[in-house]
Amino acid sequence: MTNTYAIVLAAGQGTRMKSDLYKVLHPVCGKPMVEHVIDHIRHLDADRIVTIVGHGAEMVEQSLGNKSEYALQEEQLGTAHAVQQAEEVLGNLDGTTLVVCGDTPLISSETMKALLAHHHESEAKATILTANADDPAGYGRIIRAENGDVLRNVEHKDTNDEERKVTEINTGTYCFDNRALFETLKQVNNENAQGEYYLPDVIGILKSKGQRISAYTTPNFHETLGVNDRVALARAEKEMRHLIAEKHMRNGVTIINPEQTVISVDAQIGRDTVIQPGVMIEGPTKIGTHCIIGPNSHLQNSTVGDHTTVHSSVVLDSRVGSNTAVGPFAHLRPDSQLGNHVKVGNFVEVKKSQLGDHSKVSHLSYIGDAEIGTNVNVGCGTITVNYDGKNKHKTEIQDNAFIGCNANLVAPVTIGKNALVAAGSTITKNVPENSLAIARVRQENKEGYVKN
Numbered sequence: 001m002t003n004t005y006a007i008v009l010a011a012g013q014g015t016r017m018k019s020d021l022y023k024v025l026h027p028v029c030g031k032p033m034v035e036h037v038i039d040h041i042r043h044l045d046a047d048r049i050v051t052i053v054g055h056g057a058e059m060v061e062q063s064l065g066n067k068s069e070y071a072l073q074e075e076q077l078g079t080a081h082a083v084q085q086a087e088e089v090l091g092n093l094d095g096t097t098l099v100v101c102g103d104t105p106l107i108s109s110e111t112m113k114a115l116l117a118h119h120h121e122s123e124a125k126a127t128i129l130t131a132n133a134d135d136p137a138g139y140g141r142i143i144r145a146e147n148g149d150v151l152r153n154v155e156h157k158d159t160n161d162e163e164r165k166v167t168e169i170n171t172g173t174y175c176f177d178n179r180a181l182f183e184t185l186k187q188v189n190n191e192n193a194q195g196e197y198y199l200p201d202v203i204g205i206l207k208s209k210g211q212r213i214s215a216y217t218t219p220n221f222h223e224t225l226g227v228n229d230r231v232a233l234a235r236a237e238k239e240m241r242h243l244i245a246e247k248h249m250r251n252g253v254t255i256i257n258p259e260q261t262v263i264s265v266d267a268q269i270g271r272d273t274v275i276q277p278g279v280m281i282e283g284p285t286k287i288g289t290h291c292i293i294g295p296n297s298h299l300q301n302s303t304v305g306d307h308t309t310v311h312s313s314v315v316l317d318s319r320v321g322s323n324t325a326v327g328p329f330a331h332l333r334p335d336s337q338l339g340n341h342v343k344v345g346n347f348v349e350v351k352k353s354q355l356g357d358h359s360k361v362s363h364l365s366y367i368g369d370a371e372i373g374t375n376v377n378v379g380c381g382t383i384t385v386n387y388d389g390k391n392k393h394k395t396e397i398q399d400n401a402f403i404g405c406n407a408n409l410v411a412p413v414t415i416g417k418n419a420l421v422a423a424g425s426t427i428t429k430n431v432p433e434n435s436l437a438i439a440r441v442r443q444e445n446k447e448g449y450v451k452n
Helices: 033-042 057-067 079-084 109-122 178-185 200-208 230-250
Strands: 004-010 048-053 069-072 096-101 126-132 141-144 150-154 168-177 213-217 280-282 298-300 314-316 343-346 349-351 360-363 366-368 370-372 383-385 395-397 408-410 413-415
Touching (some): 004 033, 004 079, 048 057, 057 069, 096 178, 109 213, 150 200, 150 213, 168 178, 168 200, 178 200, 200 213, 366 370, 408 413
Parallel strands (some): 004 048, 126 213, 280 298, 298 314, 343 360, 349 366, 370 395, 395 413
Antiparallel strands (some): 096 168, 126 168
16 A cells, blocks of 8 residues: 555635634634544544644644644745645655645545545546535536546636536545655746646646546535635534534434534544533543433533433533433533532532542532542532632542531531531531531520510
8 A cells, every 4th residue: 555645735824714813723513623634634544644834833733733744834825835845744755645625624534535545546646536516606627538537627717618517626635646746846837817826737737748637526515615714614513513413323322403412523422322402512522321411511521421411511621420410500610520329419519529429419519629438418508618818728528428508618627437517517627537516606596685
């Protein structure tokens, strides 16, 4: 198998986005669109990937990290000029080079694989990824010979009446023999109205030298969508959300209303889990089997075990065990860990805390910087007072402890095993195991105090 390389064109500023954010960094389903492209290429096991950066280069490199090598296009002088910037990295190598735009987040690895396979089978010097468009206006047309080879690629503005009827269009994605690509790039000129060097000119030059030019037509026109403005960005978001939801549904997940559900491309969801309307699942969140994710819940970068319910709640950068219930209206802030058979009820906030198996914080409580053991009951209105104005302090509640309602646990403090804290207490000292702590003023009644 020949070596495979990829060049991702990501140097354009994207002025039509009318944004301070570099175009290819605009997210689609929670991930920058150029990262979608890179991730799809990585499924090809490409030997080298080079991303051409220009405007916002540092931000792109920071976003992609070591997923790619980089080449800088200091001046944006056209697509051929952009590809030429990768010559120092790839120019002397034998193999096949895939050229794809960084603003095409929907193009799949399966389509790329099919394009590469067709390129090798046809033994062409270049292969164009094409598609059939219902409305091809504005696209370059592919004119084929009787044997199916490409005769020429004609820009829309240069088509005659017959050519304008052709619906097969150039998507802007190509495969090239790598050495032929970089040798031919040197012959591309900028004698056009825009004064730019265009990559499609490589096709014409190769054809004029008698080289074979092939084309592979993808049946998935939606994958070819290039995002140049906010309207196209919304289309890409909608299409990708549909594809993601369909994948999960075919794998045994029930999504009540896909149109009202947002799931990241990196999320994993187990079979027989039900996703109700209004749910947003972001990042590499992993949800187990037989779960219920209730309406308007938001999960981000988190793990949820099997047979767990998250009802109308927010779970961020946290771990939730199996057979556990969260919500409604609970908030798990980062670094929270709930064990199995745990209950975190309505209007409970948990931050940077661990709750052991079978423990309960049922309602109206704040649990911050705490370590709670197994089978602990935390009563309504309990607060771990973790902040003294300068530093955060830890609360430890050991196994089988019982915390009465409306208790303030002033950290640093430890509640021992099997200990009880009376309702309404403000605890400032450690409570030994098997003890009852009462820290409140003794009730005194003034009879007759109120007179009619």
